Amino acid sequence: MIQIKFGTDGWRGRIADDYTFANVRRCAEGYARYILTTPKAGESSQPSVVIGYDRRFQSENFAAAAAEVLAGHGLKVWLTDGATPTPVIAFAVSAKRAIGAINITASHNPPQDNGFKVRNHTGGAIAPDGLAQIEAAIPASDAEVKRLDFDKALSQGLIERFDPSVEYIANLERLVDLRAIAHAGLKVLVDPMWGNGAGWLPRLIGGAKTEVVEIHSARNPIFPEMTRPEPIPPNVNVALARTKEIGANCCCITDGDADRCGFGDECGGFINQLRAYALLALYLLEIRGERGAIVKTLSTTSMLNKLGERYGVPVYETGVGFKYVAPKMTETNAMIGGEESGGYAFRGNVPERDGILANLYFLDLQVRTGKTPTQLIDWLFEKVGPHYYDRVDSLIDLQQREAIQARLRAAQPATIAGLKVVGKDMTDGYKFLFEDGGWLLIRMSGTEPLMRVYCETREASLVEPVLQDGIKIAHGA
Known part of the structure; x- marks a missing residue:
């Protein structure tokens, strides 16, 4: 045992x-x-x-x-x-x-x-x-x-x-106009990644003018055409290519149990999780006129802080995981809560990540603005400025985990990839804060033997150098 x-x-x-x-x-x-x-x-x-x-x-x-x-x-x-x-x-x-x-x-x-x-x-x-x-x-x-x-x-x-x-769908109908999406005439590529989300979007918005094309919808526990049912590249590459091939307006993805989601644009490009979260928050604030707290983990985007300032709503930061996000959402009656992994929860539902509702909100955003996904990203950047992000996961020997963490606790770099370091947050992992508002986070996964290295910067060319410097810091190079 x-x-x-x-x-x-x-x-x-x-x-x-x-x-x-x-x-x-x-x-x-x-x-x-x-x-x-x-x-x-x-x-x-x-x-x-x-x-x-x-x-x-x-x-x-x-x-x-x-x-x-x-x-x-x-x-x-x-x-x-x-x-x-x-x-x-x-x-x-x-x-x-x-x-x-x-x-x-x-x-x-x-x-x-x-x-x-x-x-x-x-x-x-x-x-x-x-x-x-x-x-x-x-x-x-x-x-x-x-x-x-x-x-x-x-x-x-x-x-x-x-x-x-039955009760779940009745609540969705209170939260979003499913009929408007169904009659919008969109063409949507849906990838449930062989998981529990299969059949849900066709059931909710199919059968009218909007065409829903679903792939990877059977039960197949080995998850072909992906290494795992996680809605990030390269696992979503087949879906993104198929989106471009069939001329779909967008790609909607749910992970294996449909609590997380991913989005692709009309060109077959991936909309990363940080941009997705910022878009969903902007949709609630600007399009629906909602107000309330935003709850974010320290591994997700600083664009949310800028939106909070712009619209006069508080932003609360927690450790990584919904075991921190959900209680904070309940405490603050938050409008939205989410994390870097692509999980987002919404007021009026339950304090749980909901990939189905997030996809519906993303589609509703397109219907109500008339904008394509790439135009939506431009609209977001007009509000908060451009932000670029990536993450690298590395397998680690669990026996070396404490040594890596000791090095990270002691690390006091003056610069990382040429960016001046102005602070360090050890709430959950080791987050180095840059003078320009960007950041580097290094933390151990709570579910797998992985070291995750994340960063967000204002310059696309600096993402890879920041990540590589983070890996070097962790390994004492």
């Missing part, structure tokens, strides 16, 4: 290595013990939990194993009737007045992995102190896990399958 730790967004492991049925049941036991101690559990005569899953290998069976454990504790389980997007699972928590959720998914990880996400009564991520309590409650052995046979729990009504789409 391994020690299970929750990273940036839940626990993830290699299927049949550490991600086994026994360890999934141990996780479910820890979550059941934790969730039964929350005030929300005491307010209900029969507290309930939503369980959903993705299209990865054996996900439906891992979900059933978790359901047996919760039923063994007398919890009512609402089990989704098929592979379900993460935001739909999160919304079901509210719709069913549940006290939380378990989601069997490894999101954008490689095909060999699976994962175990947990949510609270809002449908949002559980804060770090709650995750620590769950970890502490996980038993050392599968023998300590309470279980009720799946079929018995089903017959007793402790497990009930349900369709979570």
Whole structure:
């Protein structure tokens, strides 16, 4: 039995290595013990939990194993009737007045992995102190896990399958004019990356004047034509090429569990995650006239700070991960919250990343402005100036992790790629702040054995030199 730790967004492991049925049941036991101690559990005569899953290998069976454990504790389980997007699972928590959720998914990880996400009564991520309590409650052995046979729990009504789409779609219709998008006459290339987002945009905006062309929509746990279902290059290259080939207006992408998203322009170019976040915030502020806080992780764009100043709204910065973003959104009633990985959440929905709603907002932005994606980027830069970004991920030996972090803690460079360093933020990783407003961030992934090096600058030619200097600093060169 391994020690299970929750990273940036839940626990993830290699299927049949550490991600086994026994360890999934141990996780479910820890979550059941934790969730039964929350005030929300005491307010209900029969507290309930939503369980959903993705299209990865054996996900439906891992979900059933978790359901047996919760039923063994007398919890009512609402089990989704098929592979379900993460935001739909999160919304079901509210719709069913549940006290939380378990989601069997490894999101954008490689095909060999699976994962175990947990949510609270809002449908949002559980804060770090709650995750620590769950970890502490996980038993050392599968023998300590309470279980009720799946079929018995089903017959007793402790497990009930349900369709979570109805209430979720009703809320989407309150948030965005689906009919206007459907009748706009757009041509949209959709790539759900073999994942849970398959079929959703055709269902929501297809069937009228707008043509929706969907690729990679079958269930295929090995994720062909990409290394992983993460909505960034090179994984999106096939979709971007197809967008240009068919003359589509844009490309809309969701990751493996549809909580993250990506966008492509009419020329087959990728709109990076920082520009996407700034565009979505500008859409809410300028086109919809909304006002409210913006919550961002320290790894995302400073364009949001400029928009905050321009429109008179506060901007809050957190550590990386929705376990920090979601609680801050709830605390501040934020208009939007998001992170560099392409996950964005919106007021009026749930404090959870929603790739489906983000794609709909991106399409609505085009419909309501009449601008192409490339014109939208120009419009954004007219407001905040040009910004350029990239990220490099490097595999690291976990035994060297502490040595790398020690070097980064001690590093005090006067310049990086010729840019003057004016500050250093160690809230989550090591962020070097430049005099011109740009930055370099180096941090260890919370879900994989990776070192991530990110940067944002005002000059396109400096992106690669900044990233390379960051790698040299980490390795002591």
